[in-house]
Amino acid sequence: MTTENIAVTLIRGDGIGPEIIDCTLAVLDALGVAFNWDVQQAGMEAVKEGGDPLPAATIDSIRRTKLALKGPLTTPVGGGYRSVNVSLRKEFKLFANVRPARSLFRGGRFEDVDLILIRENTEGFYVGVEHFIPIDDDPKAVAEGSGIITRSGCRRIAHFAFEYALRHGRKKVTIVHKANILKALTGLFLETALDIGRQYEGRLRIDERIVDNTAMQLVINPNQFDMLLTTNMFGDILSDEIAGLVGGLGVAPGANIGTDTALFEGVHGSAPDIAGQGIANPTAIMLAAAMMLDHLGIIAPAIRLRQAIQTVLDKEGIRTRDLGGQASSGEYTRAVIRQIEVLPDHTA
Ligand code: NAI
Ligand code: MG
Numbered sequence: 001m002t003t004e005n006i007a008v009t010l011i012r013g014d015g016i017g018p019e020i021i022d023c024t025l026a027v028l029d030a031l032g033v034a035f036n037w038d039v040q041q042a043g044m045e046a047v048k049e050g051g052d053p054l055p056a057a058t059i060d061s062i063r064r065t066k067l068a069l070k071g072p073l074t075t076p077v078g079g080g081y082r083s084v085n086v087s088l089r090k091e092f093k094l095f096a097n098v099r100p101a102r103s104l105f106r107g108g109r110f111e112d113v114d115l116i117l118i119r120e121n122t123e124g125f126y127v128g129v130e131h132f133i134p135i136d137d138d139p140k141a142v143a144e145g146s147g148i149i150t151r152s153g154c155r156r157i158a159h160f161a162f163e164y165a166l167r168h169g170r171k172k173v174t175i176v177h178k179a180n181i182l183k184a185l186t187g188l189f190l191e192t193a194l195d196i197g198r199q200y201e202g203r204l205r206i207d208e209r210i211v212d213n214t215a216m217q218l219v220i221n222p223n224q225f226d227m228l229l230t231t232n233m234f235g236d237i238l239s240d241e242i243a244g245l246v247g248g249l250g251v252a253p254g255a256n257i258g259t260d261t262a263l264f265e266g267v268h269g270s271a272p273d274i275a276g277q278g279i280a281n282p283t284a285i286m287l288a289a290a291m292m293l294d295h296l297g298i299i300a301p302a303i304r305l306r307q308a309i310q311t312v313l314d315k316e317g318i319r320t321r322d323l324g325g326q327a328s329s330g331e332y333t334r335a336v337i338r339q340i341e342v343l344p345d346h347t348a
Contacts, residue, residue, distance in 0.1 A: 013071020015270025016280035023282035023333040030337040031301040043073030068263040072270040094256035097121040101242035105314035118161040119235020154192035161229040172205040176230035250281025250322040253288035264288040281320040308339035
C-alpha cells in the first residue's frame with residue numbers, strides 16, 4: 001500500500017488536540033499507513049503564533065491536499081473570533097457532516113446502537129447573520145439572528161444522505177425538522193428532502209419527525225432509527241446526544257465532506273477541563289482517521305483499526321476515565337497498538 005504519496009493536512013488543534021492526535025498517529029504507524037503529513041496551525045495556537053486563528057498557510061495547504069485530519073479547536077464564547085471550524089466548513093464547502101454513533105462495548109447505556117447522523121454543515125442558524133440592537137444606554141438591548149436555508153443546499157444534502165444510505169446498506173432515513181414552528185426555515189428543508197426522497201422510493205424508507213420528539217425517542221429507543229438527516233444546529237445538538245448513547249464524546253468521530261475536499265475530526269471540542277493531563281480519550285480521532293481511510297478506499301486497515309479498538313474497549317475492558325476506566329491516553333493507545341499487531345492483516 002503506498003499511502004506515502006498521499007498528502008494530508010494535519011492540524012493538531014487546541015486543548016486535548018495535540019495529545020489525541022499523537023495517539024492517532026502512533027496507531028496509524030502501527031497499521032503501516034504512512035501519509036505525507038503537512039502540519040499546519042489553527043485556533044488558539046495559531047493566534048499565539050501569528051495573531052490569526054485561520055492562517056493563509058493552513059487554507060493553502062488544505063486547498064492543495066484536499067484532505068485534513070484535525071484536532072479540536074477552541075472557539076471563544078460570546079465575543080472573540082468566529083469559529084474556525086465553521087470557517088473551514090464554509091471555505092471548503094464541506095456541506096455534509098457525517099456523524100456515526102455505534103456501540104463499541106457492552107455494559108453501556110445501550111449495547112446495540114448503530115446510527116448515522118447526516119447534518120447539513122453550512123447553512124441554517126450557523127451562517128453568522130446576527131447582531132445586537134442598542135437601545136438607550138444598553139448596547140445589547142436586543143439580539144437578532146437569522147437562519148438561511150437554500151433549496152439547492154437542501155437538495156444537495158438530501159441527495160448526499162440518500163446516496164450514502166444506499167452505499168452503506170442502510171434501510172431508513174428519518175428527516176428531522178421543526179417545520180411546525182420554523183415553517184419557512186425548516187419547512188423548506190423538510191419539503192425538499194421529502195421531494196428528493198421520492199426518487200428513492202422502493203429503495204429506502206424515508207420518514208420525518210419533529211426534533212424535540214426525536215431527541216426524546218433517541219433516549220428511549222434509539223434502534224427505531226437508522227439514519228437521521230437534519231439541519232445544521234439540530235445536527236450539532238443531536239450528534240452530541242447520539243454520542244451519549246454509546247459512551248460519550250470520547251468515542252464519536254465525524255467527517256466533513258464537500259465536493260472535492262474532506263476534513264475528519266472528533267465530534268468533541270478541546271476539553272479544556274482535562275487538557276494536558278494525558279487522560280483524554282483518543283478513540284474519536286482514531287475513528288475519524290478510520291473514516292478518512294474509508295474515504296480514500298483504504299478499507300482493510302480501517303477495518304483492522306475498528307476491530308482493535310472494539311477488542312480493547314469490550315474484551316479487554318481497557319478504557320479511559322470518560323468511559324469509566326482507569327487507563328491513560330497512552331496506556332489505551334498501547335493496548336490498541338498491541339491488538340493491531342495481533343490481528344490478521346487483511347491486506348497481506
Ligand atoms: P468539549 O467537547 O470540549 O467537552 C465536553 C465534555 O466532554 C468535557 O467534560 C470534556 O472533558 C469531555 N470530553 C470531550 N472530548 C473528550 C475526550 N476525547 N476524552 C474525554 N473526555 C472528553 O465541549 P466544550 O467544553 O463545550 O467546548 C470546549 C471548546 O471546544 C470550546 O471552545 C468549543 O467551541 C470547542 N469545540 C470545538 C469543536 C471542534 O473543533 N470541532 C467541537 C465542539 C466544541
Ligand atoms: Mg458540536
